[in-house]
Amino acid sequence: MKLTFLGTSAGSPTAERNVSSVMLDLRQERGRLWLFDSGEATQMQMQKANFSLAKLEMIFLTHLHGDHLFGLPGVLTTRSLMQKQSALTLVGPKGIKQFIQTVIEISSSWLTYPLNIIELEQDSLVFEDNKFRVEAKLLQHRVPCFGYRIVEKDLPPSLDIDKLQQDNINPGVHYAVLKEGLTVTLEDGRTIDGKDYQGDIKRGKKVAILGDTIPCQASIDLAENVDLLVHEATQEQAFEAKAIERGHSTTIHAANIAKQAKAKRLIITHISPRYSIQDNQKLVNEARRVFANTEIATDFASFQV
Known part of the structure; x- marks a missing residue:
């Protein structure tokens, strides 16, 4: 299980960062890819990272702000240009079905594969099979926004x-x-x-990928004891008031959530365009004062879970 960040900027792209999108690579576990958010130019970022649209199985949207959404029509319609595509499931807040239907109709586009859309209005179990379980919880942002907890189920013990x-x-x-x-x-x-x-049980991995939010209990619940937590850190702590006013978190907020949740590892992302790549060390060092095992995402950075 591996996470690759396709976009790490908040609000708008910069010369160094594209807007929000992250790929959970499950090709080893199930031969498929799961995409979380789809900001502008996500399909271009997928091509650069060598991710095939044909391998997409699930798309999870945290919320319907443009920097997390505007790349979705391109992803869906370009996939239709490929022959014999498998079904795709799209999970996101209520309104995503209307958005997709409107874009398809007005642009005279089409989909050649079944698209199953699951609209969220409350905390939900959104996916479960014999290998994985995905839970969604409502966070605290300016619009309905969800975080996701992805749990790989334990494998039964092998024979010695x-x-x-x-x-x-x-x-x-x-x-x-x-x-x-x-x-x-x-x-x-x-x-x-x-x-x-019997040998030892092979414990499954746990990952939490959170959307935009101020600090809240739902974030802690989703991140409880995870192997890896992805949390936004739009601003440094000096701009805490501005972050909270706009429904966002700071580096220190993200670190506190990771600490309270007893997460093993924190990756901060959704970085304000006010910061360049040269500011990364300052931002990650600030978070590390609270939670030592913190890293900062850059576009195309991959993290093994």
């Missing part, structure tokens, strides 16, 4: 084959029973407890 062979328990149909932790009686009369031959 070496120990089985050491105890002269040869491969056979009973291996499947032992793997479940059950008891079997062998041909030689021995009774074997599968729990004695």
